[in-house]
Amino acid sequence: MTGMMTAQVEQRLLTGDRAHGPLPALSGAEIITMAREAGITGRGGAGFPVWRKLSAVAAVGRPAVVIANAAEGEPAAGKDKALLTVAPNLILDGLQLAARATGAKTAHFYAPAAALGPIRALLDERRRAGLDPVPVGLHAAPDAFVSGEESAVVGAVSGRGAVPADKRIRITESGVDGAPTLVQNVETLAHLALIARYGPDWFRGAGTADEPGTFLATVSGSVNRPGIVVEAGYGVPLGDLIAAAGGVAATGIQAVLVGGYHGGWVPADPALPVSRAALAPYSAAPGAGVIIALPATSCGLTETARIANYLAGEVAGQCGPCVNGLPRMAETLSDLARRRNRPGLPAEVERLARLVTGRGACRHPDGTARLVLSAMRAFEADVAAHLTGRCLALEGSW
Incomplete structure (x- = not known):
């Protein structure tokens, strides 16, 4: 990766809880309208419009349940952990707004066990200050890749275990104890809190017209500051995220995995915009904001096989x-x-990857197959070399 630019990042969420305070007096309908006008999508991976999920749960007309999801089972992700550290009040504000929008009387916080102690103490403070009209229960998320899948979240909160359920059952209609249920990633909820305070136009001041707002990215791999969490607007050049992580390490970069272990490989092009539209030709998407720079000295097929075995x-x-x-x-x-x-x-x-796609109880097989098919395209030259007993990375041909 050459032609690196100065990092263009935007600090909103990562400035911490400075925007925290009493929530605006908004009705549930007003919150949904603001989410729609802001164009905010989920930051947990799927990128579904937030207002549609809020509306779907509210429209059922029965007592609802809302859940803040901080499971972050993706090994290379660190954004939710960072957000829990610097802006936990924004997350809890967003959870209360989601409860108001859906008419929920019950809320839950689902996170790794190590994070629950600080959240419990913060909830006690907020309760004394009268900030949370809807009580919040705490639930430990197991350390597993699928623990953050939304039906697995519902299973864990319901006491059945963090196991994905039949994807044909809409949890927005029947989730925790049969109640309509909203599961939102904690980053999404923090954005919702900021939208409620500053408005949709402010939110659209970052990102692109079609993909507004900022997102959190965890950048790792062949960079000088691996594991750093960066905030930037959608459409940010890939090179800016690499620069924000200290720039390219001495091992160089031959390709970048965008979207994490269920993502896709893209060229190491510093000008490539990180947006759903720009990444679609590579069968990739920003997803949960995981960016992994593959060293020029590593074999893309070997790394993908390692990930595929982990996911299996x-x-x-x-x-x-x-x-x-x-x-x-x-x-x-x-x-x-x-x-x-x-x-x-x-x-x-390729036959096996296509065979498992769309046939699982959840989307785990689909995401794993997508990664494998992406590697077969991105490392086509490596595939040909491996069939002759050669490896381009070992030969230094990259």
Whole structure:
């Protein structure tokens, strides 16, 4: 990656709780309208319009439940942890706004066990100050990749365990104890709190017209400050995020994984905008803001096989595509990464990836398959080299 630009980042959430205070006197309908006008989408990975989820839960007309999701099961992600540290009040403000918008009388905070102590103390302070009309229960999220999937969140809060449920059941209609349920990532809730205070136009002052607002990105890999959390507007050049992480490390960059372990590989182009529209041709999306720079000295197929094997072990064990399909796909990709020239090996990898897509109880097989197919395209030259017993990264051909 060359032609690095000065980092253009925007500090809103990461300035901390300075925007925290008494919430504006907004009705539920006004909150939903503001979310719609702001154009805010979920920051947990799926990017679904927030106002639609709020409206869907409110429209059911029965007592609802709202959940703040800070599980962050993605190994390379750190944004939610950072936000819990610098702006926990903004998250809790957003949770109360979501409760007001949906008419919920019950709220829950779902996070790793280590984060619950500080949140419990903060909730006690807020209760004494009369800031939270809707009581908030605390629930520990297990350390597992699928623990943050929204139906798994509902299962954990319901006491059934953090296991994804049948994706045909809409939790907005029937979630915790059969109640209409809203699950929102904590970053999304913090944005909602800022929108309520400063308005939709202010929110749209960052990002693009089609993808407004800022997002949090965790940048790791071949950078000089791996693991740093950066805030920037959608459409920010990829090079700016790398620059904000201290720039390219001595090992160089040959490709970048955007969107995390369920994301996609993109070229190491510093001018590439980080937005859903610009990343779509690569079957990638900003997702949960995970940016991993692959060193020029590492093999993209080997790294993808490592991730695929990890994901194959992070299954709930309740459907065939996860139990059988993902391990088989990971094993086949590993054979290719180890340069085993078996007839039809690349075609078999792609066949297995397409076979598991859309057939699981949740989206875990789909995301894993998307990553693998992305690697087969991004590292096409490596695939050809591996079939002849060569590896471009080991040869220094990148």
